Amino acid sequence: MKEDYSLDTVKKIFTQFLAERKHRKTPERYAILEHIFSHEGHFNAELLYNAMQKEYRVSLATVYNTLELLLDSRLIVKHQFGEQVAQYEKTFGNTMHNHMVCTKCGKVKEFSDKKIRAAIQSKRFVHFESTHYSLYLYGVCSKCKAELNKKQ
Known part of the structure; x- marks a missing residue:
């Protein structure tokens, strides 16, 4: 069931999550968050990394680390559809x-x-x-x- 949400709401949740766990609030993490929540559908880490390269300088390690933080904060979920590479999807509001x-x-x-x-x-x-x-x-x-x- 899709619920209404705003990017500001998602950012606040992520900011609180990072603060509670004493993680840094970096522009790269927020850029990744914004990209994920401004696009529909499933994605993998490589696709996200390639999309981020068009506008930001982020390493693949930063993408994976941020995905782990977003998983821990329950803003995204990880799927393993058969033998395919892991797919991610935003879950907040869905x-x-x-x-x-x-x-x-x-x-x-x-x-x-x-x-x-x-x-x-x-x-x-x-x-x-x-x-x-x-x-x-x-x-x-x-x-x-x-x-x-x-x-x-």
Whole structure:
């Protein structure tokens, strides 16, 4: 479920997180944060690094270190879709969503389903309070399915 948020809100959360853990508040970290939250979809560290090189001088190590901080602050989440390189995605304001992952081409598509959301939200767990979820469905996309059918 997407919630309304602003970049200022995300920056405040990140600033508080850095202060609580006595990390430096560097322009590079905030540039990475702004880039992530101004773009949609999944990304990997290499794509983020290449995009940052267009406007900023940041090292790949800085990108990875900042991603770790953003993971720890729960502003982004890390996905391992099959054997692909790790993918990241902003999670602040998007606490409940699902992914369909094609096992042939690796394409990842997000989808929303009210019945799945309702089932998970209505489920009561013993000694556990659910705050968010991510569901992965693995299969074959329609494009790959059509290609497989042509070969048969």
